[in-house]
Amino acid sequence: MTYKKPSAYIFTTLILFLTCTNLYAESVLRIVCHGSNASALIYVNGKASGSCPMDLFVPAGRIELKAVKVVDSDHERVFENSFSLEDDSAKKIKVQLSNPQLTAAAQKRRTAEKQKKEQALAADALTRARKGDINAMHAVSQYYRQGQGLEISEPKALYWENQAQQAQLSRDLSRAAMATLKAAEAGDTKAMAEMSLLYTQGKGVKQDSGQAKAWADKKTAVITAKNQLLVRQLLISALSGDIDSMTRLSTIYKEGATGVIQSDEKSAEWADKKAQAIKVKEQRYVRQLLALAESGDIDAMTRLSTIYKEGAAGVIQSDEKSLEWERKISIVSEKKQQFERAKQELNDISYVNSLGAMEENGLFDNPLATTITLPLAAVADLMSTPFNLTNHIVLQREVNAQAADWEAPESMIAKAYQQKYVKGTSALPGAR
Amino acid sequence: MKNILRVGLATVLVILFSGCARHAAQPGALPDNFSLKSSAAAVLVDKDHTITVNDQQLQALAAQQQISSRQALVNILLQSSDKKLQPDPAFNKVRQLVSSGETEVFYAYADVLSRYLTSETFACREPSYYRYFNARYHREDHDYRCAGDIPFNVVSQHGAKVRWLNPKRVSEIHLLFAGKGKGLMSKFGHVSLRLIVCPEHNVDQEVCDQNLYQHIVLGYRAHVDDFTIDAMKGVFGDYRAYLYANEFMDIYREYAIEEFREVYSLPLKLNQGQREELLRGLSEISWSYAGDYKFFTSNCSTLLQLALRSLWPEFSKNLQMNTLYWRPDNFFAALRTSELSDFNALEDLSAAEKKGFYFSSTEPIYNKALRVVAAAMQDPQFKTLDEYVNQNPVERYENALQDALYYQHLKQDVYLHGAQVLLEEFSVLQFQARTRSEMSNFFDKNKIADIERHMLSVLGRDEFNAFSACILKPVKAAVQPHKTTVGIPERAEIAANKESVFLCDSKENAVYLKKIGLELENIDPVSWKPIKKFMLSAMVGMHNVEQFLTLAPSKDEVVE
Numbered sequence: 001m002t003y004k005k006p007s008a009y010i011f012t013t014l015i016l017f018l019t020c021t022n023l024y025a026e027s028v029l030r031i032v033c034h035g036s037n038a039s040a041l042i043y044v045n046g047k048a049s050g051s052c053p054m055d056l057f058v059p060a061g062r063i064e065l066k067a068v069k070v071v072d073s074d075h076e077r078v079f080e081n082s083f084s085l086e087d088d089s090a091k092k093i094k095v096q097l098s099n100p101q102l103t104a105a106a107q108k109r110r111t112a113e114k115q116k117k118e119q120a121l122a123a124d125a126l127t128r129a130r131k132g133d134i135n136a137m138h139a140v141s142q143y144y145r146q147g148q149g150l151e152i153s154e155p156k157a158l159y160w161e162n163q164a165q166q167a168q169l170s171r172d173l174s175r176a177a178m179a180t181l182k183a184a185e186a187g188d189t190k191a192m193a194e195m196s197l198l199y200t201q202g203k204g205v206k207q208d209s210g211q212a213k214a215w216a217d218k219k220t221a222v223i224t225a226k227n228q229l230l231v232r233q234l235l236i237s238a239l240s241g242d243i244d245s246m247t248r249l250s251t252i253y254k255e256g257a258t259g260v261i262q263s264d265e266k267s268a269e270w271a272d273k274k275a276q277a278i279k280v281k282e283q284r285y286v287r288q289l290l291a292l293a294e295s296g297d298i299d300a301m302t303r304l305s306t307i308y309k310e311g312a313a314g315v316i317q318s319d320e321k322s323l324e325w326e327r328k329i330s331i332v333s334e335k336k337q338q339f340e341r342a343k344q345e346l347n348d349i350s351y352v353n354s355l356g357a358m359e360e361n362g363l364f365d366n367p368l369a370t371t372i373t374l375p376l377a378a379v380a381d382l383m384s385t386p387f388n389l390t391n392h393i394v395l396q397r398e399v400n401a402q403a404a405d406w407e408a409p410e411s412m413i414a415k416a417y418q419q420k421y422v423k424g425t426s427a428l429p430g431a432r
Numbered sequence: 433m434k435n436i437l438r439v440g441l442a443t444v445l446v447i448l449f450s451g452c453a454r455h456a457a458q459p460g461a462l463p464d465n466f467s468l469k470s471s472a473a474a475v476l477v478d479k480d481h482t483i484t485v486n487d488q489q490l491q492a493l494a495a496q497q498q499i500s501s502r503q504a505l506v507n508i509l510l511q512s513s514d515k516k517l518q519p520d521p522a523f524n525k526v527r528q529l530v531s532s533g534e535t536e537v538f539y540a541y542a543d544v545l546s547r548y549l550t551s552e553t554f555a556c557r558e559p560s561y562y563r564y565f566n567a568r569y570h571r572e573d574h575d576y577r578c579a580g581d582i583p584f585n586v587v588s589q590h591g592a593k594v595r596w597l598n599p600k601r602v603s604e605i606h607l608l609f610a611g612k613g614k615g616l617m618s619k620f621g622h623v624s625l626r627l628i629v630c631p632e633h634n635v636d637q638e639v640c641d642q643n644l645y646q647h648i649v650l651g652y653r654a655h656v657d658d659f660t661i662d663a664m665k666g667v668f669g670d671y672r673a674y675l676y677a678n679e680f681m682d683i684y685r686e687y688a689i690e691e692f693r694e695v696y697s698l699p700l701k702l703n704q705g706q707r708e709e710l711l712r713g714l715s716e717i718s719w720s721y722a723g724d725y726k727f728f729t730s731n732c733s734t735l736l737q738l739a740l741r742s743l744w745p746e747f748s749k750n751l752q753m754n755t756l757y758w759r760p761d762n763f764f765a766a767l768r769t770s771e772l773s774d775f776n777a778l779e780d781l782s783a784a785e786k787k788g789f790y791f792s793s794t795e796p797i798y799n800k801a802l803r804v805v806a807a808a809m810q811d812p813q814f815k816t817l818d819e820y821v822n823q824n825p826v827e828r829y830e831n832a833l834q835d836a837l838y839y840q841h842l843k844q845d846v847y848l849h850g851a852q853v854l855l856e857e858f859s860v861l862q863f864q865a866r867t868r869s870e871m872s873n874f875f876d877k878n879k880i881a882d883i884e885r886h887m888l889s890v891l892g893r894d895e896f897n898a899f900s901a902c903i904l905k906p907v908k909a910a911v912q913p914h915k916t917t918v919g920i921p922e923r924a925e926i927a928a929n930k931e932s933v934f935l936c937d938s939k940e941n942a943v944y945l946k947k948i949g950l951e952l953e954n955i956d957p958v959s960w961k962p963i964k965k966f967m968l969s970a971m972v973g974m975h976n977v978e979q980f981l982t983l984a985p986s987k988d989e990v991v992e
Contacts, residue, residue, distance in 0.1 A: 295982065339826050339972070340826075342825075342826050342968055342972055343824060343826035343827060345965065345968060346824045346825060346826060346965065346968060346969055346972070347824060399685075399857045399860065399861060399977075400681050400682075400684060400685040400689065400861075401681070402853070402854055402857050403689065403794040403797040403798060403801075403854055403858075404794070404797070406797065406801065406850045406851065406854050407797040407800060407801075408785065408792070408797070410785075410786050411785045411786060411791075411792075412641060412642065412644065412785065412786060412787060412788030412791075413644065413684065413788075413791060415642050416642050416643065416644035416645060416788075419642055420645050
């Protein structure tokens with residue numbers, strides 16, 4: 001065995017010595033403290049035993065070791081350890097003091113101070129709670145439940161909690177009543193009814209039958225005025241032909257309303273007027289459709305066909321007329337298709353001639369180029385149904401004089417045209 | 433250019449062949465038993481140039497030869513060596529005026545003289561020859577009075593129709609002068625005569641002047657006479673001239689609208705008797721005359737002057753008219769300053785336009801209409817009439833409707849509406865003119881006789897009747913006026929030739945015409961294509977006119 005350090009040699013020797021000699025039946029305890037832990041006071045089983053570091057003999061058994069080093073008046077650093085020692089044993093304990101902590105006395109003092117503060121808070125809260133402070137009531141309830149400043153008491157905690165809820169409800173009702181009052185004062189008839197109820201029940205306001213009646217009366221007056229205004233407005237629009245207004249008037253008079261006396265007679269009168277107006281409107285609608293259809297509007301024709309098929313819009317049901325419009329639809333559709341074809345066909349018509357070039361094509365005032373006209377039907381493979389040939393012939397006859405008639409009405413050409421076709425009977429109906 | 437070459441070639445050929453006589457219809461040889469001695473006794477002209485016919489001898493000769501008295505007379509005259517019974521220069525002048533000049537002159541003289549001597553209707557049927565023979569043979573005008581209406585075969589857009597004119601209803605005759613045109617052939621204008629025809633039972637001059645739709649224009653015009661049935665066809669395509677009768681409004685359309693030419697109508701100073709004589713003479717010419725048309729020597733101006741010299745003694749005596757003006761504008765200018773016309777009528781053109789003596793070109797009016805319409809549109813697709821007309825007519829109408837603001841204006845503004853309708857009508861007229869021009873080319877190119885043969889072979893009877901009535905007959909009527917064998921026809925002759933009326937524009941007959949159109953297309957699809965396109969453009973344009981007319985605002989709603 002080789003010992004590298006002399007102290008280890010000595011400690012080993014001492015242990016051997018003590019063991020071999022067997023002078024005392026005690027154990028050896030070596031307590032070491034390094035650095036800031038040095039100088040700590042050592043208590044073994046509650047008995048001050050000196051300051052650290054130190055070696056001491058202690059009886060075998062349970063050992064309560066405590067090392068204390070005072071930091072200031074209220075704080076100390078402490079190390080505690082508990083262990084058992086057998087007879088004739090040796091133990092080394094390394095003291096590692098805690099961070100500074102309150103001393104027991106300081107702790108006691110401080111606890112007393114806290115309790116005093118809590119009691120003051122609770123007393124203040126109790127005072128305020130008794131005065132109706134809802135937050136204080138909640139706090140008192142809490143203090144009682146936790147024994148904070150007050151002696152712990154669940155019944156008292158529940159009492160104050162209940163008090164707080166009731167106070168909150170009361171406050172909410174009052175606020176709601178104020179909002180309702182504001183709306184009622186602004187003319188809201190529902191708010192007026194609400195106010196009347198609140199005053200009757202005393203909810204949110206102080207119960208007041210007088211106020212309750214006043215608000216109920218005011219509500220009736222306002223609704224009466226509104227209804228009467230509505231009726232006047234409906235009358236104006238109904239008289240101008242508005243069918244919805246007639247319907248509403250009929251309903252209002254049938255059911256009656258605040259400020260409007262129920263009248264079956266007036267209700268029937270407006271129902272009749274409504275029926276007549278609908279009839280007129282339908283007739284106008286049908287007339288408009290007819291005009292549009294006559295001008296070639298396929299949508300109008302389709303509607304007319306449906307109307308006649310169903311007998312709708314005031315017309316007498318007629319399958320015959322419905323079919324007639326269907327036939328016209330097919331004709332007009334064909335016409336539109338033909339015009340579309342014509343449009344394609346005529347995409348380029350400018351390549352052959354321009355104005356004034358006519359003459360060059362006819363030699364010496366060629367009479368053929370002056371007078372011959374190809375019958376329209378000779379190109380009927382391009383266009384067949386769309387043309388009203390009779391109208392074309394009439395237009396053709398009149399067309400020569402139109403320029404003069406438009407810009408030089410005093411010219412002889414214009415006068416001759418006027419005499420023959422306008423004052424006479426040959427002009428196209430409705431033309432010019 | 434092609435036309436110019438054709439004209440040039442024709443003129444050269446006419447000059448080259450000018451010496452060539454036409455022997456188209458020579459009379460047959462004299463019968464073997466013809467006796468010169470007896471024939472000489474049948475027709476005698478004494479020293480005073482008085483001609484007498486021995487009817488008994490004539491009838492005996494006719495019986496002997498088993499021919500008609502008139503034919504016997506013709507034979508006698510043909511064999512006569514008496515200079516007084518042979519044509520003289522004056523006869524040739526009259527003949528040039530009223531005949532086709534196709535028969536040999538000696539035969540023509542004998543033929544006409546025989547009618548003069550034997551026909552009771554000769555005086556009124558052939559008044560020019562009648563005047564000539566009366567003058568030559570010193571015959572008195574014993575109760576010569578031609579009463580009754582005078583026929584003119586008036587060619588219009590719908591074919592030819594004979595109009596019987598009561599000469600009392602012709603209150604005035606004007607020289608109608610169409611000013612310079614844009615074409616080569618019309619750079620010196622065109623002259624013709626205008627008959628101021630009064631309405632029935634009203635000869636008030638103002639009313640007559642206003643009765644334009646019944647006025648008739650008589651003018652010499654020419655055409656390459658390619659499709660007559662007989663042997664008149666020229667070897668190299670001579671241009672033939674006829675005196676055409678047209679409706680005034682057709683002529684107005686042609687000149688003032690389609691060609692934008694000024695038209696002047698100069699009243700001629702004629703009394704009632706002179707007018708009647710002139711009318712009858714013009715009728716005779718219109719039914720009988722067919723001559724060569726040469727641009728510089730035998731044209732509308734010279735032929736008309738020759739006719740007036742023959743039919744209007746005061747004209748022939750007038751010194752200013754001694755010159756034969758080949759340029760129509762020069763003739764018009766000379767006549768205007770002569771005593772033969774009412775010079776004052778054209779002094780103030782504005783007043784003349786109101787009175788019907790002047791018809792201005794419609795070009796400024798259509799251009800104004802174009803400006804009015806373009807200004808009202810949001811985005812007009814045209815700047816000139818040319819551009820307007822050459823737009824696709826379907827799109828043109830659609831564009832107008834799609835321009836909401838324009839559409840609204842159109843329904844409210846009478847003036848704008850009028851302008852819009854006017855432009856569409858102009859487009860229709862232009863395309864009708866283009867169609868006619870292309871039709872003319874089509875028939876020229878494919879020859880009417882060939883077309884007729886083809887159609888006869890491919891069409892059914894009803895279809896061919898429709899073709900004949902609606903196309904063939906109007907084409908022939910336009911190319912060559914209806915002609916009788918001699919002089920002015922009588923009602924009975926015209927009535928006998930009258931064909932049943934075929935309604936070419938009726939829906940019932942459309943099916944035939946559709947087939948005809950397709951067959952014409954088969955003949956020459958390339959030439960037919962522009963005709964179809966132009967016809968279609970005109971039809972769509974007409975449809976546009978109809979549609980625009982339905983938008984007509986009420987004149988009462990116009991805010992001044």
